[in-house]
Structure formats: C-alpha cells, structure tokens
Amino acid sequence: MSVSLFDTFLTTPDMIAVFDDASVVQAMFSFEAALARAQAAEGIIPDTAARAIANVCNAQLYDIPAIVHASRRSGSLAIPLVKELTKTVALFSQESATFVHWGSTSQDAIDTGMVLVTRQALKLLDDGLDMLIESLLTLAQSHLFTPILARTLMQPAQVTSFGFKLAGWTAPLMRARVQLRQTAQRALQLQLGGAVGTLAVMGAQGPAVMRRVAADLGLAIADAAWHTQRDEWMRLGMEVAVLVGSLGKIATDLSLLSQGEIAELAEPSGSGRGGSSAMPHKRNPVSSMIALAATTRTPHHAAALLASMGQQHERGLGNWQAELAEWPGLFLSAHGALSALSEAMAGLQVDTARMRRNIDGLQGLVFAEAVSIFLAAAIGRPQAHSLMEQLTQKAVSSGSGLDVVVIDAVKKDGRLRDKIDLDVLQNLFDPVAATTPAEALARPQIQKIREVMATLTPLPSIPLLKANIS
Numbered sequence: 388m389s390v391s392l393f394d395t396f397l398t399t400p401d402m403i404a405v406f407d408d409a410s411v412v413q414a415m416f417s418f419e420a421a422l423a424r425a426q427a428a429e430g431i432i433p434d435t436a437a438r439a440i441a442n443v444c445n446a447q448l449y450d451i452p453a454i455v456h457a458s459r460r461s462g463s464l465a466i467p468l469v470k471e472l473t474k475t476v477a478l479f480s481q482e483s484a485t486f487v488h489w490g491s492t493s494q495d496a497i498d499t500g501m502v503l504v505t506r507q508a509l510k511l512l513d514d515g516l517d518m519l520i521e522s523l524l525t526l527a528q529s530h531l532f533t534p535i536l537a538r539t540l541m542q543p544a545q546v547t548s549f550g551f552k553l554a555g556w557t558a559p560l561m562r563a564r565v566q567l568r569q570t571a572q573r574a575l576q577l578q579l580g581g582a583v584g585t586l587a588v589m590g591a592q593g594p595a596v597m598r599r600v601a602a603d604l605g606l607a608i609a610d611a612a613w614h615t616q617r618d619e620w621m622r623l624g625m626e627v628a629v630l631v632g633s634l635g636k637i638a639t640d641l642s643l644l645s646q647g648e649i650a651e652l653a654e655p656s657g658s659g660r661g662g663s664s665a666m667p668h669k670r671n672p673v674s675s676m677i678a679l680a681a682t683t684r685t686p687h688h689a690a691a692l693l694a695s696m697g698q699q700h701e702r703g704l705g706n707w708q709a710e711l712a713e714w715p716g717l718f719l720s721a722h723g724a725l726s727a728l729s730e731a732m733a734g735l736q737v738d739t740a741r742m743r744r745n746i747d748g749l750q751g752l753v754f755a756e757a758v759s760i761f762l763a764a765a766i767g768r769p770q771a772h773s774l775m776e777q778l779t780q781k782a783v784s785s786g787s788g789l790d791v792v793v794i795d796a797v798k799k800d801g802r803l804r805d806k807i808d809l810d811v812l813q814n815l816f817d818p819v820a821a822t823t824p825a826e827a828l829a830r831p832q833i834q835k836i837r838e839v840m841a842t843l844t845p846l847p848s849i850p851l852l853k854a855n856i857s
Contacts, residue, residue, distance in 0.1 A: 390719070397680050398723035405507045406715040408455055409446050414500035415468055416444035417604065422491055422579070427598030429592040434484040439483035445473045462708075465493035467672050490581050490588030490596075494614050498578035501714065502606060506624075508718040509567060510846045512630070515725040516564040520557055520840065522732040525834055527553035531826045534818035535651065535742045536753065545753050546746055546818050549737070551825035556640070557634035561836045564843070567626050574623035576602040580612025583701045605849055615698035617710070627717045630691040634724040635682025641731065642675035651742045655734030667838065674731035681720035688716045746818050747803045753790035755779050757815050758793055765806040790816040 390403055404410060420441035427437030449471055457467035469488045472816045477484035488496070531550035536543045579597050580586060586593030601608045613619070644652040695703070695710040703710075746753065755775050762771035778796055782789040794812060797803045814820055 396721060397677055399511075399726050401511055402508060402719050402722040405504050405511065408451050408716065410504050411464075411500055411509075412449070412451050412454065412468065413446035414503040415465065415496045415771040416446055416472070417570050418496050418600070419469070419472060419488060419491075419501060420444035421600045421603040422488070422596070423486070424603060425596045426486070426489055426589070426592075428599055429589075429602075431589060431596065432489055433483070435480070436483035436486040439476050439480045440472070440487055443472065443479075448475065463493040463497070465496040468496070469493075477501050490586065490593075490827040491579065492582050494707070495581070495612075497711065498614075499604070499606070501711065502575050502578065503604065504715075505718070506571070506849065508577075508722070509571055510716070511722055512567065512627070512725065512849060513564060513846045515722060515729060516560055516630075516841075517845070518734060519725060519729045520560050520564070520836070521819045522729065522735075523553050523557040523560070524833055524836060524840075525737065526550075526732065526737070527557065527829065530737065531829055532737075532819055532822050533737075533739050533742065534746060534822050536622065536745055536749075541751055543745075543753055545756065546821040548822040548825035548829055549739075549742065550833075551822075551829040552640075553692075554829040554836075556637045557836055558832060559636070560630070561839055563626065563630040563633055564841065567623075567630065568843070568846075570619075572607065572627050574619045575606055576609040576613065576619065577604065578605040578609070578613060580614060584612035585616050586612075614701060615703055615707070617696050617698065621692060621696060624714065624717055624749055625689060625690050627721050628685050631681050631685040631717075631721050631724055634678050634721070634728060637728055638675040638678030638682065638724070640730075642672050642679065645670075645672045645675065648781040649741075649745065651745065652751055653736040653738070654731045655736070672731075676729035678724035681724035685720050688713050688720070692717075743818060745747050750782050750787070752779055752782065752814050754821065755789060757821070758812070761812065761815060762803065762807070767801055788816075 388397070395403065423432065423437040426432045449468075454467045454471060455464065457470075458464040461467055473484050473487045476487055497522040527550040529550070531548055532552065533549040534546050535549040535552060537545050537547040537552075543705075554592045577597065577600055579591075579600055581588055586597070589596050598608060641652060641654070643649065645654060653670065654674050656670055691713045692710055695713070697708040698704075698706050750851060759771050759775040762774065765771075766774070775793075776798070778792050779789060781787075782792045785792070794809060796810065797807050797812065
C-alpha cells in the first residue's frame with residue numbers, strides 16, 4: 388500500500404509498514420503455506436507438495452509491484468499472486484505446482500492476509516493506548532486538587548479539578564482498549580471457504596483443514612466462511628473509529644486550553660516542534676492538529692465500511708473491494724492520533740498559575756451557584772436565587788469580587804446576618820476547596836482504571852509466519 392505525502396504526515400512509519408504492500412503480500416503467502424501444510428497433514432495433497440509450496444511462500448522472492456499492477460487487470464490481488472506462486476513452485480516440481488491454492492479462493496487468501504496484518508495493527512494500537520493511558524493517569528493523580536475552570540457551551544461554568552478532567556479523558560481510552568481486545572477475539576478469524584464458502588473441493592476433510600490452518604496462523608475458527616457476512620469484522624473497524632473519536636475529544640480540549648488567550652496547557656516544544664514559518668512567537672499544538680485531522684477523516688472511512696456491508700450473494704462486487712481499500716485508513720489515522728497525543732502528554736506543560744488567574748479573573752462569579760445553595764438554607768431557594776442574581780449583577784457592574792459583594796450584603800441583611808457563618812461563606816470562594824467534589828469522583832475512577840490496566844497483559848508480538856516447514 389502506498390500512502391501520499393500528507394497521509395505519511397498524519398500517521399506513523401510503524402503503521403504504514405503494517406499495511407505496506409510487502410506485508411500484505413507476505414500475509415497472503417503465509418496463508419498459502421499454512422493451507423498447504425494443513426492439507427498435507429490431512430492427506431489431501433502430498434507432503435512433498437506442501438514443502439515445495441511453503442518453501443517459496445516468501446514475498447522477498449517475488450516482484451511485488453508487478454503483482455500489484457497485474458491485480459488491477461485481474462480484479463484481485465490473489466490471482467496474480469497465486470499465478471506467480473504456482474510458476475515458482477513449478478520451477479522445482481511441476482507436480483507440486485498443481486496443488487497450489489488447492490480448494491481455496493481468492494477471498495480466502497486476501498481476507499486472511501488482512502486479518503493477519505490487522506492483528507499487527509491492533510498490537511500497535513494496544514501498546515500506544517497503554518502508554519497514553521499511563522501518562523494521563525500519572526498526570527491525573529498529581530492534579531487531583533488543581534483547580535481549573537470547567538467550561539460548558541464554551542463558556543466558564545464552575546471550578547473543577549484538572550485531575551477530574553484528565554480522568555474523564557482517560558476512561559474512554561481504557562474502555563476502547565478493553566473493547567478492542569474483546570472484539571478482536573471474535574473478528575480475527577480465519578477466512579477459508581473455497582469458491583462459494585462450502586469447502587466443497589476438500590470434501591469431508593474441509594473442517595479439519597480449517598482447524599489446522601487456524602491453529603497454524605493463530606487465528607480463531609469461524610463458524611462458516613464470512614465472505615459476505617462482514618458483521619464481526621465491521622464491529623472491529625467501528626471500535627477503532629470510536630477510539631479515534633475519543634482521541635479527538637482529548638485533542639479538542641488540549642487545543643482549546645493551549646490557545647494563547649487561555650494558556651493553561653502547552654504541548655512540548657523544541658527542535659522545531661510547533662513552529663511557524665512566518666511568526667517566531669507561535670507555538671502550534673501539532674499533536675492536537677494530527678489527532679483532529681484523524682477525527683475529521685475517520686467518520687468517512689467508517690461510513691464507507693458500513694456502506695460496503697450489503698454484499699451480493701456469495702461474493703461482493705465492488706463493495707468488498709471498497710472495504711479493502713478503506714480498512715487501512717482507519718488504523719493509519721488511529722495510530723497517528725494516538726502517537727501524537729502520547730508524545731504531547733509525555734511532555735505536557737501544565738500552567739497551574741495561569742489556571743488560577745483565569746479563575747480569579749472571573750470575579751468569583753463561577754462560585755455563584757454554590758453560594759446560592761448555601762444561602763438557600765437560611766432564606767429558601769427562590770429568595771436565595773433572586774438575591775444572587777442581584778448580587779452577581781452588582782459585582783459585574785462595580786468590578787468588585789463576588790465574595791466581597793456577597794459578604795457585604797450578608798452583613799447588612801438582618802435575615803442573613805445571624806444565620807450565616809461568614810468563614811464558611813468565604814470558603815465557598817476558595818478554588819482549591821471547590822475541587823473537592825471532583826477529586827472525590829476522580830480518585831476512585833483513577834483507581835478503577837488502574838485495576839483494569841493491571842489485568843491486561845501485553846498482546847504478544849506475532850510476526851507473520853515464515854515460509855518453510857522444516
């Protein structure tokens with residue numbers, strides 16, 4: 388698979404390598420080698436034929452660009468691949484060449500190849516999630532009592548805990564990691580059905596061959612060929628799309644908090660990162676940019692994949708081929724966003740002083756609801772709400788802090804003067820004290836995420852199978 392210059396800019400070399408032409412072709416050769424071994428074990432083809440086939444199932448022996456070019460005319464990557472494999476086997480044994488791809492079909496080789504490379508792609512995503520989640524949890528733990536403005540409808544609302552906000556970023560990523568693993572257990576299935584999915588050529592040994600090939604490749608065994616039943620495969624793709632959406636939410640918040648007018652967070656800088664070609668003072672949030680680009684593109688990939696599900700009869704015409712073309716894009720975008728945000732969080736600069744100044748600059752107005760509830764205990768909620776409306780307007784018009792205005796009003800109001808503890812009232816305007824409810828929620832959430840993390844062992848690194856059987 389070739390990617391454009393701008394695709395390369397938005398993803399990672401590791402994920403490009405997973406879906407590279409050579410990787411996909413080698414994955415298909417791995418299927419052909421495993422098929423030959425399984426058929427030999429079941430007595431369908433001679434053992435000598437299986438050896439001859441498997442020994443040349445090595446992508447390095449072939450002109451991959453020529454195979455890819457020929458596939459445009461044949462309509463399937465598998466057709467020229469099998470043709471070249473047959474020719475190569477024939478150089479050593481004409482008889483063995485007759486057993487290449489025995490009882491299989493093009494879609495078996497292509498789908499299984501895509502499953503094998505997708506398994507590698509999921510490993511990259513899982514490792515990336517592990518790194519990003521750990522960075523976010525570490526930050527969250529250290530900022531449980533760091534006050535920051537919560538903003539609703541893009542406007543200042545109340546004071547919350549930055550740790551609580553970080554926990555909110557992390558939880559969807561943890562859910563995505565677990566869900567991807569669970570969905571992959573079902574979706575990473577062998578595709579083997581022959582011409583119309585019935586394994587007809589292999590006869591009674593067909594199911595046994597399928598079990599052997601699946602075991603050889605480390606894949607799940609499907610109940611039946613899923614040539615045009617794409618539901619489990621699509622669920623996996625949609626989970627990747629949901630992950631990108633969650634990454635996009637983090638990138639959106641990070642980019643907004645990094646704006647110069649807000650300046651509460653900043654992505655790492657140095658070595659030309661985030662610079663401008665015209666304005667030396669600029670510090671562009673490039674990690675957010677990459678993740679937001681992924682968020683913009685991913686829904687289109689997901690929609691195209693869903694649109695491809697209505698495949699005709701026992702082999703799709705056009706829609707399966709569209710699915711194959713769209714599938715890598717999901718993973719390219721996901722890993723690009725994941726890697727960019729991991730880099731950002733590893734070196735994130737948190738300006739707690741600026742967070743406090745942004746709170747203080749609002750004259751205490753963000754504490755109005757808490758004060759209203761407190762006053763309601765003395766004069767009832769309707770009266771307290773009405774009083775606070777008047778006092779907030781007075782604070783705005785006078786430029787005074789709301790705390791000064793409220794305390795002055797309480798001292799002058801006979802209904803309130805003897806009922807209100809002024810020390811408690813003053814504490815309601817303390818930003819750090821205001822983080823307490825958020826901290827109380829964030830702490831167990833962080834602990835729960837860590838407990839789930841502890842149950843997840845790293846996914847194994849499974850290279851594509853080697854060609855020989857000796």
